Amino acid sequence: MRTIIAGNWKMHKDLQGAIDLVDALLSGSKDMPAGPAVVIAPAFPFLGIAVERTRGSRIAVAAQNCHQAAQGAYTGEVSVPMLKSLGVSHCIVGHSERRQYFGETDAAVGEKIGALLEHGITPIYCCGERKEEREGGRHFDVVGTQLKAALGGLAPDRIGRIIVAYEPVWAIGTGLTATAQQAQDMHAHIRSLLGTHGDVVAREVPILYGGSCNPKNAEELFACPDVNGGLIGGAALIAEQFLDLVRIAQLVKHLN
Numbered sequence: 001m002r003t004i005i006a007g008n009w010k011m012h013k014d015l016q017g018a019i020d021l022v023d024a025l026l027s028g029s030k031d032m033p034a035g036p037a038v039v040i041a042p043a044f045p046f047l048g049i050a051v052e053r054t055r056g057s058r059i060a061v062a063a064q065n066c067h068q069a070a071q072g073a074y075t076g077e078v079s080v081p082m083l084k085s086l087g088v089s090h091c092i093v094g095h096s097e098r099r100q101y102f103g104e105t106d107a108a109v110g111e112k113i114g115a116l117l118e119h120g121i122t123p124i125y126c127c128g129e130r131k132e133e134r135e136g137g138r139h140f141d142v143v144g145t146q147l148k149a150a151l152g153g154l155a156p157d158r159i160g161r162i163i164v165a166y167e168p169v170w171a172i173g174t175g176l177t178a179t180a181q182q183a184q185d186m187h188a189h190i191r192s193l194l195g196t197h198g199d200v201v202a203r204e205v206p207i208l209y210g211g212s213c214n215p216k217n218a219e220e221l222f223a224c225p226d227v228n229g230g231l232i233g234g235a236a237l238i239a240e241q242f243l244d245l246v247r248i249a250q251l252v253k254h255l256n
């Protein structure tokens with residue numbers, strides 16, 4: 001199973017800040033053993049420059065969102081063919097911040113995943129329950145419903161090309177983290193749901209953990225058998241921390 005460390009920069013950094021972070025990651029990751037795949041997701045205006053600077057390196061570039069239509073009168077939106085033309089290889093979809101602040105629905109997320117796969121861009125599909133849903137014991141059902149809505153219409157060979165990120169909403173940017181047991185239980189649940197689309201899907205789709213993951217708690221989380229890496233927010237903005245997470249994933253997943 002692949003291990004992936006992905007950084008979601010959200011709406012942070014200006015042009016110079018983005019360049020500095022990309023360059024720090026490039027120089028810091030040069031001599032690292034080639035275990036985990038490394039993905040960074042800067043904001044839209046910096047995708048082109050990130051792709052150019054990382055070309056030929058181990059760092060892949062993701063967008064944080066896309067529109068499902070190939071083109072059209074959708075002011076302010078960015079299409080999948082636009083991302084493709086820049087050389088972007090991955091795209092985060094369905095992040096809880098997009099669902100919460102921009103009204104993104106499961107159905108729209110499903111369409112975005114379809115559009116990305118059609119153009120050969122790997123979707124990083126986010127799912128996760130809110131605090132009250134976990135407290136009410138509904139977390140497995142909530143995540144199951146999200147997965148079904150997003151993936152239900154896709155053929156198994158397409159589902160096998162996505163990356164799933166489990167991001168409990170109550171853990172995002174809060175300093176609270178799922179315990180290793182909570183993460184493992186949910187990741188195993190997601191893997192069993194993926195298995196309904198075929199054994200290959202369950203075996204090949206990486207499931208990343210996201211939510212206040214940092215170098216202090218990563219070892220325990222990455223050691224879970226069904227956690228295949230992380231989707232990192234705050235700690236992805238500091239080169240040393242993000243590189244530490246890559247090193248930890250390397251140690252936990254590839255040396256034992």
Ligand code: 13P
Pocket residue numbers: 008095167171172173174175210211212213231232233234235
């Ligand atoms: P934090 O790591 O800042 O909690 O953010 C996680 C996240 O939302 C990544 O997509």
